[in-house]
Amino acid sequence: MSANKEIAAEKPMFVLLFAGFGCFMLSFLAMGLGPWISLRASMEPPEEMAKSSPYKDEDGNATPIGRGRETYIHEGCWHCHSQFVRPVANEEFRYGPVSQAWETMYDVPNTFGTRRIGPDLSREAGRRSNDWHYAHLWNPRTTVPRSIMPNYPWMFEKEGDTWKPTEKATDLVAYLQYLGGNFKEDVRKMVWPSRVETLGAPSPSDAHSRRGEELFNKHCIGCHGEKGDGMGLAKDFLTPSAADLTTRYLPREEVFRVLFMGSEGSAMPSFAELTEKDLWALSQYVHEFGKDVRKPALATAGDAAAVERGKQVFEKNGCVTCHGKDGIVPEGLDSALKPGPKHFPDRLYTTDYIKHVMAEGRPGTGMAPYPGISGKDAEDLAAYLSSLFNKTKYKEE
Structure with a gap:
């Protein structure tokens, strides 16, 4: 008699469990799988429009840019990098022109992202050299010494004593250099200043030298090396190679010019976003590498x-x-x-x-x-x- 009561008590629990699972599956089919099946066809661009897609060639095969986009998605780059310049204060000054709706007409799914642990990449075309990107993928600390981005060594293979990018790496960089290509000239003018702006060099001081060393270790050591001899971690990837600062005498004013304007066509970026005071401090420290020349x-x-x-x-x-x-x-x-x-x-x-x-x-x-x-x-x-x-x-x- 007692056993029958226990069985009877278990039946409602089983029914509730089954009903709950059934409701979950029903909601999944109705709100997840159903819409996906019905919208799947409409998510692809029309046939005529697809012919001009940068992601596929005339035969429907993925282009290097298309393969690079797939790698970008598969490696989860969108978790930390956004691809949308918002129409709010200072966005244009940081990244470039505000994003336009037509830019992502081929992007299914979109890669707008929701967080910016790393910088926005929607205006990356021409901002940095391919060499810079390869060094950054192999080990982000080579180009950004304090970066928290993970390494991607599986995108490279060793040839002799050096590491060379595989097709996966070259495709990913091709995709990055495609992003924002329609605004490339606007971004170029923004990241490569055409003239130097300064109030004049301050008198050299030990304080400037110490601050310059801090900035050098933060921004420059990955390419130029701890001793300024161009033997930083990124050396195997850079063409032209990073300057050996011990082989030349660079006046502080010349160092300031290079730091402010960068060297377009190389991995040497502009540091115009630094304050003028910091630029002069860094200029003094870099100048000291070759003062005996x-x-x-x-x-x-x-x-x-x-x-x-x-x-x-x-x-x-x-x-x-x-x-x-x-x-x-x-x-x-x-x-x-x-x-x-x-x-x-x-x-x-x-x-x-x-x-x-x-x-x-x-x-x-x-x-x-x-x-x-x-x-x-x-x-x-x-x-x-x-x-x-x-x-x-x-x-x-």
């Missing part, structure tokens, strides 16, 4: 005969075409070549560095190797280039 470089310029021979080497080999008469780059050429040729009145180099560039060139720039300029010719050329330095403008500090 000045005296020996100018000493070579004291040999008038060597300078004259070096001038002949400079002119005979057509260096004047890009670097200009007296080492002053012709107007417009520095904006046509990315990165642009160097202005020799604003910097000094070691003789060994000039020899190295003559032998190897600067891969990733317009500077080709000149193996015919070696030995004494290269030394004479270094003396001539040092003689072009503007000692009046840049006095020793």
